[in-house]
Amino acid sequence: MxxxxxxxxxxxxxxxxxxxxxxxxxxxxxxxxxxxxxxxxxxxxxxxxxxxxxxxxxxxxxxxxxxxxxxxxxxxxxxxxxxxxxxxxxxxxxxxxxxxxxxxxxxxxxxxxxxxxxxxxxxxxxxxxxxxxxxxxxxxxxxxxxxxxxxxxxxxxxxxxxxxxxxxxxxxxxxxxxxxxxxxxxxxxxxxxxxxxxxxxxxxxxxxxxxxxxxxxxxxxxxxxxxxxxxxxxxxxxxxxxxxxxxxxxxxxxxxxxxxxxxxxxxxxxPAQQRDVDRLRHIARSLGLSWPGSVGYPDFVRSLDPVDPDGQAMLNACTLLFRxxxxxxxxxxxxxxxxxxxxxxxxxxxxxxxxxxxxxxxxxxxxxxxxxxxxxxxxxxxxxxxxxxxxxxxxxxxxxxxxxxxxxxxxxxxHDRVGQRFDGTIIDVDDRRTERGVASIRRVAVEAPVEGQGLRLGAEQALLLRLADLEQGRVLFELA
Structure with missing residues (x-):
């Protein structure tokens, strides 16, 4: 990895x-x-x-x-x-x-x-x-x-x-x-x-x-x-x-x-599973990144700009294929x-x-x-x-x-922003428990767990920071 x-x-x-x-x-x-x-x-x-x-x-x-x-x-x-x-x-x-x-x-x-x-x-x-x-x-x-x-x-x-x-x-x-x-x-x-x-x-x-x-x-x-x-x-x-x-x-x-x-x-x-590649394509769409169907995964990765926040989030998501x-x-x-x-x-x-x-x-x-x-x-x-x-x-x-x-x-x-609202893009939703997922919060360069009914993969949704526990190293957002 x-x-x-x-x-x-x-x-x-x-x-x-x-x-x-x-x-x-x-x-x-x-x-x-x-x-x-x-x-x-x-x-x-x-x-x-x-x-x-x-x-x-x-x-x-x-x-x-x-x-x-x-x-x-x-x-x-x-x-x-x-x-x-x-x-x-x-x-x-x-x-x-x-x-x-x-x-x-x-x-x-x-x-x-x-x-x-x-x-x-x-x-x-x-x-x-x-x-x-x-x-x-x-x-x-x-x-x-x-x-x-x-x-x-x-x-x-x-x-x-x-x-x-x-x-x-x-x-x-x-x-x-x-x-x-x-x-x-x-x-x-x-x-x-x-x-x-x-x-x-x-x-x-x-x-x-x-x-x-x-x-x-x-x-x-x-x-x-x-x-x-x-x-x-x-x-x-x-x-x-x-x-x-x-x-x-x-x-x-x-x-x-x-x-x-x-x-x-x-x-x-x-080799990567097709479902994982499909999930990455969905994340790319959610971040507003162009990934034409004719372009394979390697060429898409090389096109990403690591300076751009969306490119950074996408690069981190691509570690999925290295599991x-x-x-x-x-x-x-x-x-x-x-x-x-x-x-x-x-x-x-x-x-x-x-x-x-x-x-x-x-x-x-x-x-x-x-x-x-x-x-x-x-x-x-x-x-x-x-x-x-x-x-x-x-x-x-x-x-x-x-x-x-x-x-x-x-x-x-x-940790000092608990209760504040953020806009985040839902970049992952648990297949078994659809009320749990991961959000990319570009404003603060964070990817963190999010909970709530109605998580939509690829959607930009209003989130509330519910927990930021420095003792336990836990961050949790919820749908606002």
Whole structure:
């Protein structure tokens, strides 16, 4: 599922405490146990512990591009122009070099599954001494172990060949999305950023041609104005989409390698149900958005303006088609049909975020072993059977944490407006209990539950804010 990011600066105490209650209710992990911290400190100081040979790629001028202030840096990129295309170098932090299979860090990572994010806190997958220090691809002049991909593309951005290896790399610069986009817009960097734009746009075009779509949701930001709080949306910068295409490209290569070898785990998504597409078309009509019958879902999504409030509401509604995403173990019964990620219209594997997601450590090392002509390591192959359930469980908690966070933020924005009237568009009605639905309140950039007899899907109706409980993170409107 695509992730909705919420940013709150100088969060008030009720929101901070509400997020902690939410984390506790979901039984999210707390502080790391002492044995995990001790093992992480020892490993960070002694260096990589796997003892594997690595090629020297420190001459490649890798850079990282992430949200400003990030320190858990999974990926670094460099792109070269070839006579008939491009060469993409993509270095992924080799977390396995720092984590002993079956050790304290490893066991704790399996318990957590992934990093959990909220506006005022983060529950990391690994201790900070590793994830924000020794294993992170920081531009501090130090060499670090990486799973490094070399992917050659033709002039249209189509994959020609690829290779992956364990190597040593050195990141040269830590860029932010905002700064990178400003440099591109001003024409200040036509080096790696200029090539990233070229390759990213070509890969976006290739995605469209194969019938895929990437859902880049707008970021919600809570901003103070005098004594009240307001929500506003921030559209993703174009460079974020281009950078994401490099990650997707790598995940596609990884999936093909593992499928060819008959071993590994894919990230899969079944085709959308027609009733869900029909529901989205109804929501589009309710928001006044044109979606001709001849236009398919991927092309419609690409036409949405993430800056426009109606486009934002529609993008959030489109997450409906991403329900059902899961992890599928590759085995002898595998077929092309159950290998696909329907939204991307291609087989795909999570492999580029091992500092933040457990499964990526395994898929990345499986591909490195396969490329070296070796059987997949026993510690990797033996984990594949259990990883889908472990990741599904952590995904479930992460989505509940995300949804609960949004509920708390919306309660914060609305808690002093109980009793006020709003105009809202009904964007969902429960099939079984038609007096319950969801309304999009564009005036305050909120989507919240609504109750009342006479809810009409797609209609703009007068609503009354009945409840905005910051303690419980509950917002409820009723028909006025």
């Amino acid at each position: 695509p992730t909705r990011r919420v940013v709150v600066r100088d969060a008030p105490a009720p929101l901070v405490s509400g997020l902690q209650r939410l984390a506790d209710s979901l039984e999210l992990p707390g502080d790391f146990p002492e044995d995990v911290l001790a093992e992480a400190e020892e490993t960070a100081h002694s260096g990589p512990r796997d003892g594997l040979a690595r090629s020297d790629r420190t001459e490649i001028p890798f850079v990282t591009i992430d949200p400003a202030g990030s320190t858990d840096l999974d990926q670094a990129v460099h792109i070269e122009r070839l006579p008939h295309g491009y060469r993409v170098w993509y270095a992924i932090a080799d977390v396995a070099a720092w984590v002993r299979p079956g050790g304290a860090i490893d066991s704790e990572a399996h318990r957590r599954g992934q990093t959990y994010y909220a506006p005022t806190t983060r529950v990391p997958l690994h201790p900070a001494v590793l994830s924000e220090g020794a294993a992170s691809l920081l531009a501090d002049g130090r060499e670090r172990p990486a799973i490094t991909w070399c992917i050659d593309l033709d002039a249209d951005g189509v994959m020609v060949s690829w290779h992956v290896e364990r190597s040593l790399v050195r990141s040269r610069a830590q860029l932010s999305y905002t700064g990178a986009q400003a440099d591109l817009d001003a024409g200040r960097d036509e080096g790696v950023l200029g090539l990233l734009r070229e390759v990213g746009q070509l890969r976006q075009r290739a995605e469209a041609e194969r019938g895929g779509v990437s859902l880049n949701l707008p970021e919600q930001e809570v901003v103070p104005e005098q004594d009240t709080w307001h929500l506003r949306f921030r559209a993703p910068q174009p460079v974020e989409g281009w950078n994401a295409q490099i990650s997707l490209l790598t995940g596609i290569c990884a999936a093909r390698m593992m499928l060819d070898a008959g071993v590994g785990v894919l990230r899969t998504l079944p 059902g995403a899961g992890y599928t173990v590759i085995d002898s019964s595998h077929s092309d049909r159950n290998s696909q990620h329907a939204a991307l219209a291609t087989p795909y594997a999570h492999t580029t975020a091992p500092l933040r997601r457990l499964i990526d450590r395994y898929t990345g090392n499986a591909c490195a072993d396969l490329a070296a002509g070796r059987p997949v390591g026993e510690w990797v192959a033996s984990a594949f059977g259990a990883l889908p359930d472990e990741m599904t469980d952590s995904d479930r908690r992460a989505k509940k944490f995300e949804r609960g966070t949004i509920d708390l933020v919306e309660a914060l924005v609305l």
